[in-house]
Amino acid sequence: MTRYILRRLCLLPLVVLGVTFLLFFLTQRLSPEMRASLYVKDPRQMNALEEVIRQYGLRDNVFKQYGRWLKNVAHGDLGYSPSANMPVAQALKQYLPATIQLAFVTMILVVFFGVWFGAASAVHKDKWQDIVARLISVGGFSLPIFVLGLLLLMVFYGQLHWFSPGGYSIQTDIIIHGAGFKTYTGFLLIDSLLNGQWRVFGDVLSHLVLPAMTLCIGSFALMVRVMRSSMLEELSKDYVRTARAKGLSKYQVVYKHAGKNAIIPVITLAGIQFIRLLGGTVIVETIFDYPGIGRFGVLAAQQLDIAGILGFSFLVAILFVAGNLLSDILYTAVDPRIRLE
Amino acid sequence: MTEPILRVENLSLSFVTENGTVPVLHHLSYSLPKGKILAVVGESGSGKTVQALSILKLLAPNARVDSGKVIYRGKNLLACKENTLRNVRGSKIAMIFQDPGSSLNPVLTIGEQLTETLRAHRKMSQEAARKKAAQLLTQVGITEAEKRLTEYPFQFSGGMCQRVMIAMALALDPDILIADEPTTALDVTIQAQILTLIKELQRQNGMSVIFITHNLAVAAQVADEVLVLYAGQCMELAPAPDLFAKPLHPYTQGLLSSLASVTHKAQRLPVIAGTPPRPGEIVKGCPFAPRCTQATTKCFETCPPLFAQKSRQVRCYLQEAQ
Numbered sequence: 323m324t325r326y327i328l329r330r331l332c333l334l335p336l337v338v339l340g341v342t343f344l345l346f347f348l349t350q351r352l353s354p355e356m357r358a359s360l361y362v363k364d365p366r367q368m369n370a371l372e373e374v375i376r377q378y379g380l381r382d383n384v385f386k387q388y389g390r391w392l393k394n395v396a397h398g399d400l401g402y403s404p405s406a407n408m409p410v411a412q413a414l415k416q417y418l419p420a421t422i423q424l425a426f427v428t429m430i431l432v433v434f435f436g437v438w439f440g441a442a443s444a445v446h447k448d449k450w451q452d453i454v455a456r457l458i459s460v461g462g463f464s465l466p467i468f469v470l471g472l473l474l475l476m477v478f479y480g481q482l483h484w485f486s487p488g489g490y491s492i493q494t495d496i497i498i499h500g501a502g503f504k505t506y507t508g509f510l511l512i513d514s515l516l517n518g519q520w521r522v523f524g525d526v527l528s529h530l531v532l533p534a535m536t537l538c539i540g541s542f543a544l545m546v547r548v549m550r551s552s553m554l555e556e557l558s559k560d561y562v563r564t565a566r567a568k569g570l571s572k573y574q575v576v577y578k579h580a581g582k583n584a585i586i587p588v589i590t591l592a593g594i595q596f597i598r599l600l601g602g603t604v605i606v607e608t609i610f611d612y613p614g615i616g617r618f619g620v621l622a623a624q625q626l627d628i629a630g631i632l633g634f635s636f637l638v639a640i641l642f643v644a645g646n647l648l649s650d651i652l653y654t655a656v657d658p659r660i661r662l663e
Numbered sequence: 664m665t666e667p668i669l670r671v672e673n674l675s676l677s678f679v680t681e682n683g684t685v686p687v688l689h690h691l692s693y694s695l696p697k698g699k700i701l702a703v704v705g706e707s708g709s710g711k712t713v714q715a716l717s718i719l720k721l722l723a724p725n726a727r728v729d730s731g732k733v734i735y736r737g738k739n740l741l742a743c744k745e746n747t748l749r750n751v752r753g754s755k756i757a758m759i760f761q762d763p764g765s766s767l768n769p770v771l772t773i774g775e776q777l778t779e780t781l782r783a784h785r786k787m788s789q790e791a792a793r794k795k796a797a798q799l800l801t802q803v804g805i806t807e808a809e810k811r812l813t814e815y816p817f818q819f820s821g822g823m824c825q826r827v828m829i830a831m832a833l834a835l836d837p838d839i840l841i842a843d844e845p846t847t848a849l850d851v852t853i854q855a856q857i858l859t860l861i862k863e864l865q866r867q868n869g870m871s872v873i874f875i876t877h878n879l880a881v882a883a884q885v886a887d888e889v890l891v892l893y894a895g896q897c898m899e900l901a902p903a904p905d906l907f908a909k910p911l912h913p914y915t916q917g918l919l920s921s922l923a924s925v926t927h928k929a930q931r932l933p934v935i936a937g938t939p940p941r942p943g944e945i946v947k948g949c950p951f952a953p954r955c956t957q958a959t960t961k962c963f964e965t966c967p968p969l970f971a972q973k974s975r976q977v978r979c980y981l982q983e984a985q
Contacts, residue, residue, distance in 0.1 A: 560760060561765065564828075
């Protein structure tokens with residue numbers, strides 16, 4: 323098992339290098355002048371372009387430039403992001419916790435309801451529970467995120483005023499930027515509780531509800547399907563017959579025996595979905611103006627903020643490998659056949 | 664003769680499929696004497712396993728009982744509610760299966776699977792159950808029982824898994840053990856060990872056993888009585904010594920003559936030509952008639968009833984006169 327994890331860790335730099343080099347290579351399609359102009363704020367400074375190009379070595383061979391970027395990254399310097407108006411590293415550090423928070427809340431909803439609906443659907447195959455779960459699942463698959471997001475926004479924000487999109491309320495902002503508010507984890511949901519700020523907690527949570535609901539629907543649909551088919555398969559296995567022959571209750575047969583086996587593929591899927599959410603909240607964060615790395619990535623791309631784009635993809639690549647690793651480790655926790663080999 | 668502990672009466676069963684209902688058992692009746700081993704032999708698809716599963720109502724959801732009763736201690740198990748059945752399953756009538764590897768849950772420890780059986784039927788602390796579980800493992804010949812309780816099925820060999828299954832089945836001193844081809848998936852030496860173990864434990868506990876097998880040699884080793892099934896019908900039911908000494912039904916005769924033997928070397932084994940009717944195929948007359956060398960026109964027209972002869976029963980017109 324340790325060897326397996328080590329092997330996976332060796333993969334990490336390869337993926338990160340591959341992704342970033344590809345993007346770096348693509349940005350070279352832009353002329354050095356275009357790239358230099360990013361750092362120039364005032365049209366009157368246009369004649370300074372040549373100097374910027376020389377200073378940053380923008381005419382150098384692509385490998386040389388990439389090497390320079392890597393060297394800086396190794397020193398923790400991801401460059402300056404004009405779109406966020408701060409160094410890329412700082413921007414990522416600031417926005418990542420919000421995205422993780424969103425992805426985490428979403429995943430809890432997805433796994434909880436997905437496993438529940440999927441299992442019920444399999445146990446009551448072809449009964450009304452199954453039909454309802456399958457309808458919801460088909461609906462979830464067919465509904466694009468941006469449509470659902472806008473719908474939720476219209477209903478719950480536009481009509482009912484239950485939840486709010488966009489940034490946190492002014493009071494919240496004042497409190498969290500105030501001197502008395504200590505940052506422990508960077509996750510506002512946790513930090514607000516640790517600081518005993520219930521109103522901040524409520525505000526943060528209310529900003530999470532709509533994006534989390536929007537994000538969860540697609541993954542939920544998939545989760546229901548995987549859990550259902552996995553459960554159906556397990557329920558037909560020999561050991562389930564043994565469990566019944568032993569005189570166990572239906573609950574024990576279904577949840578303890580079949581459920582424990584059926585959940586294994588679900589865990590892998592949950593891991594992958596979690597990662598996908600971390601890098602793929604772009605649309606939802608944009609719709610709800612949620613301050614996460616997805617929105618940061620979109621703004622960077624819109625404004626041709628090369629350092630920002632590279633930093634964003636660098637982080638997503640790392641998260642991708644790390645997340646897969648995490649899901650593998652979780653996998654072994656439930657499957658002794660892998661754990662003990 | 665002692666009072667039978669279990670009686671199967673006139674059991675007919677079919678599977679409901681997309682292509683209509685397929686009958687798999689026809690009016691099967693037999694009784695299991697107390698403390699005896701009844702072997703049920705037959706080819707694949709003859710209904711051996713299905714009839715055994717129906718005793719505890721463990722059949723697939725698409726199975727339908729058309730008629731018949733399974734009487735255990737004066738109760739018809741087929742008419743019992745799920746809750747009543749649960750009290751019988753595992754504690755009064757236990758079952759072991761063909762493929763021990765897949766019959767154990769791969770993600771639960773052996774200890775967990777043993778103790779949960781105990782705790783499902785007896786009020787027992789986790790600790791007491793564990794102690795008893797270790798005892799059971801030792802009883803079925805597994806050494807270092809304490810340590811092995813913490814292991815998972817994949818860490819056991821096939822023979823060891825079957826021993827665990829047996830330990831699990833015997834955990835609550837059942838009256839009846841149903842063994843569904845318990846040795847089929849094992850190699851020959853392990854097979855012999857498991858057979859000896861089952862016989863030994865049967866004698867110690869005074870259990871009755873329904874032993875399902877397609878292997879006549881195995882049946883000969885263990886059985887007190889033999890029931891020969893063919894296409895879901897009882898062909899012959901007789902005490903084992905009588906049956907093996909003098910099989911009456913042509914099918915049983917065919918089966919016995921096709922056994923390999925050390926004394927007749929270098930000969931082609933005789934076979935019974937043809938194949939059994941497919942499930943669902945409508946057979947007029949005796950289902951074995953198309954393959955029978957002694958069949959008469961009468962055999963193709965109506966199915967013979969079971970003819971009783973002293974302590975045995977045969978479904979064949981050849982035995983009608985006697």
